[in-house]
Amino acid sequence: MKPFLDDNFLLQSSIAEELYHNYAKDLPIIDYHNHLPPQEVAENKKFKNITEIWLQGDHYKWRAMRANGIPEEYITGQASDRDKFRQWSETVPYTLRNPLYHWTHLELQRYFGVHDLLGPDTADNIFDRATSMLQDEQMRVHGLLEQMKVEVICTTDDPIDSLEYHQAYNEKPGNFAMYPAFRPDKAMSPEIPEVFNTYVEKLAAASNSDINTFQHYLDALKSRHDFFAAQGCCVSDHGLSHLYADDYTATEIAAIFDQVRSGKTLNTDQLNKFKSAMLVQFAEWDHEKNWVQQFHVGAFRNTNTGALQKLGPDTGFDSIGDYRQGDGLVKFLGKMAEKDQLGKTILYNLNAADNDLFAAMAGNFNDGSIAGKMQYGSAWWFHDQKDGMTKQINSLSNIGLISRFVGMLTDSRSFLSFPRHEYFRRLLCNIFAEDVVNGELPNDTKWIGKIIQDICYYNAKAYFPFPKK
Structure with a gap:
């Protein structure tokens, strides 16, 4: 019987121990998606x-x-x-x-x-x-991050955010970099006209512009996209039920925008067209700047309406959704590829039933221009645990190239969550070692160790175009 949580936790063989302790353990961390509060980082809380x-x-x-x-x-x-x-x-x-x-x-x-x-x-x-x-x-914020050898964190930020705390931190940076990530979910969500129109007014103020037409709206969002880039942003993120890819015309979208601005509720067809148009626009801007675009899809949010009214969103009442994913992925990614405007992309699914679908779909749109351009992202939310990570790793290994994977992230609001990278690294090393023990991989720890180091750190370092220090 092995002791609980000792130095060889999750490592079931001497080969796994060698891979983890000699290759993975001491690597820095690039946490390219989290929900840490930038103010608390800047103020070293x-x-x-x-x-x-x-x-x-x-x-x-x-x-x-x-x-x-x-x-x-x-x-x-x-x-x-x-x-x-x-x-x-x-x-x-x-x-x-x-x-x-x-x-x-x-x-x-x-x-x-x-x-x-x-x-x-x-x-x-x-x-x-x-x-x-x-x-x-x-044990302030900076010390906690440095203790875990964190090299980069990318927070999650709305286009209207001032990024004042990113700017404040970067005036006197510590031993790690903090960059914003562009998360425009509210900018493509006109379901409730009064909520959307309030957001438009905030965007107008943030961009110092008047927004009277859909083109004005795009111009304001583009100015914020440019502003984020000036602050070192090179990552976007979308939290969606599924990818929207309906056909539309520019005239239709302008009329839909005018309708919601007048306070009228949109029907489902109009909502889907508006979301589709916005996704394409954001993807074009991301491609133009060589950003990495991330799509977190499949959450069934705010399922308990009573709790939502009492406690608000993001209080623990979201769930795994059972949305159809294939058609939207094919149409959206295909449309961007056809226009030669499909940039580096990471796809995350929340329903494990879609693992193989997402792994295969990512591979459909690699074009040989960049190693690992299309990524099947790490096990997310309900699945960033032993079983979920193992399934994601196996789907990617079976259908794509695990060797080009950009690895783990925390997706967390907590400064104490970084041992999740250790958890992932231990599990990854054990999975490779198990194949060696079973004779399914050669006993070449030097080469396998290099692959593990790439997955844990070096692939992400090469993949994300972070500003040079």
Whole structure:
């Protein structure tokens, strides 16, 4: 019986141990998609206690606590931070076989040196110890990121965001780079006219322009796209149910824009055409600037309407969707390729039933111009755990080139989430080693080690056109 979470956690053979410890373990981290707050990075925030840094905003933990019968008062409510931590500690022993059990104890070990299991009996001691350590200057945001050897973080930012905190950080940069990512989801979502029109007015203010026509709207968005590029942005991102690829004319889209600006609700056909037109426009701008475009598709969002009204979005009530994905992928990617305007693209799916579809679809649009131009992205959200990562790695290995994969990301709002890269690296090394042990790969640890290093770090470093320091 192996000990829990020792130095060889997830490594099931001596070959796996060699690959991880000699090749993967000490590589820097390029975290090219996350939801970290730029203000907290720029201000090098010090956290008052472990609850603030660990539980606030973490809907993974919130979902588990609700499932364990914890009242909302101790999740998003007004209970004290210590009491919230105690309730989380009550829940942790019941998360066995959920990835939260591994993540929780990895993070306690890596950041705080805590090897005790978290539970009701250890809650207060761990709360006090971690909170005391967080008062050290080296445990501010910059120190936490540097401790994990983070080299680059790409935050997720709306076109109307001022990027003032990116600018402030870059005036006196630390040992890692922080770049924005262009996330224009709200700019292509006119479902509720009053919400969309409020957004248009904010865009007008951010771009210092008047928006009276659809062309004005595009001009304003383009100015923000240019502004993001000036701040070092080279990545866009879209969170969608599926890719929109309806046929449309410029006249139709202009009329649809006028209609929603007048406060009238659009029908489904009009909504789909507008979203399709905007996706094409964003892809053209991304290609023009050699940006990497990312598509996170398949989430079924805000499923609990009562909780949405009470707690708002992003509070743990989203789910895996069962949308049809193939047709939209074929039409959208095909349209951009036909116009020779399909740039570097990463496709992420949320429904594991679509793994092989996405792996194959990415391969359809490689053109030999760039190694790994079309990426089947890492296991995302509900799947960034042992089983989900293994399935994603196997689909990509079977259908594409795992050797050209740009690797893992956190997709997280927490500064304590970076051991997820370690988790991925350990699992990756074990999967390759298992094939060696079974005689399915040659026992060439030097070459396999190089491939693993590429997946964990060097492929991403070459793929993303980050500004030269």
